[in-house]
Amino acid sequence: MRKTLVGWRARLRWAVMGGVLAHGAAALAQEVVRVEAEPAGLKPAAAHVRGRAVTQADGSWLRQWPGTYFETAFQGDEVFFRVGAGEVSLRLGVDGDEAFALVRPAPGLYRVSRFKRGGEHLLRITVASESQGGPTVFGGFLLGAGTQPAALPRRSRQVEFIGDSHTVGYGNLSARRECTQAEVWATTDTSRGVPALVAAHYGADYAAHAISGRGIVRNFNGFAADTLPEAYPFALFDKRRAADDAAWQPHVIAIGLGTNDFATALNPGERWATREQLREAYETTFVRFIDELRRRHPGAYIVLWIAAADGSELQNEVARVVELAKRAGQARLGFVPVPGLGMSGCDWHPSVADDRQIAAALIRHLDQQKDLWQSARGN
DSSP states (O other): OOEEEOSGGGHHHHHHHTTSOOTTGGGOOSEEEEESSOOTTOEEEOOEEESOEEEOTTSOEEEOSTTOEEEEEEESSEEEEEEOSSOOEEEEEETTOOOEEEESOOSEEEEEEOOOTTSEEEEEEEEOSOOTTOOEEEEEEEEOTTOEEOOOOOOOOEEEEEESHHHHTTTTTOSSSOOOHHHHHHTOOGGGSHHHHHHHHHTOEEEEEEOTTOOSSOOGGGOSSOOHHHHTTBSSTTOOSBOOOTTOOOSEEEEEOOHHHHSSOOOTTSSOSSHHHHHHHHHHHHHHHHHHHHHHOTTOEEEEEEOOOTTOHHHHHHHHHHHHHHHTTOOSEEEEEOOOOOOOSGGGOOOHHHHHHHHHHHHHHHHTSTTTTSOTTOO
């Protein structure tokens, strides 16, 4: 059985070649190798999938929204997984320990081994990179002859994040603000961003429905593409299939949208002749989007957050949306402004330190809400 080493001794070299220094690489005790000849006797393993993913005929998943993660539980010394087509940066974490980066892995079969014998293990593989250009494929998990399945986690709490690049974690690993597009891709890590941090605090599953550069009614600098509310109902960005996961009933929906609507001056030929018209369209559309989310998830607590300076147009507009939505009858609705961030990530985006501040602000707010984790179906 011929193998190509991509982890363990060579993991640091692999990570640097891919453009990202593997966070926590030295902490990973397991060996990760690419297997070119499939061992006999492999059997499919159950997977827990969070984030929108379309199951294909061969049992693999096609996914495009950021932060998708796949988990399997087992007892034994090795587990396998398949990576399909598409440019992707993955994070592998075992038993909740610090994850390491697998950047642009070649399609194929990979083996993770050298687990402690005798115990049960949980392997989580998270998509850290953004995939606006097209979906990527995860082929699922397999167990070897000496490995047995174990019970997958049954988390009772679900948290959904809807937003733009601030939710994606755009360039949050970068040590400087000036970045090429390649550097943005390499330093984006949704697994260390706000959604993952808040979910980890509450022991919850999470989904990140976010696209960098998109707004409520206007994308960054007015570029033509679906706005977030237009893309949101669909499993993939091609809008061919509706998102229809009946098991996804979030207790909390955290929305961070508006930065792109107001980041730049209006250009000639845009739909709004004045800033006032833009603000009115933003407010009306955002309130309608909240209403649509409420119909989907009647029992969810919805919180709007924004990383913007006190008194700024952006902060004022999000506060105005909350006010209008409450006037229209939205009772379980909150607002968390987060000013004063360093914004030292790529292109003046939140860094991982900023992400921790945002997550902490959201957690403080959520901890003050009553019956937060009641039935998300509104029963």
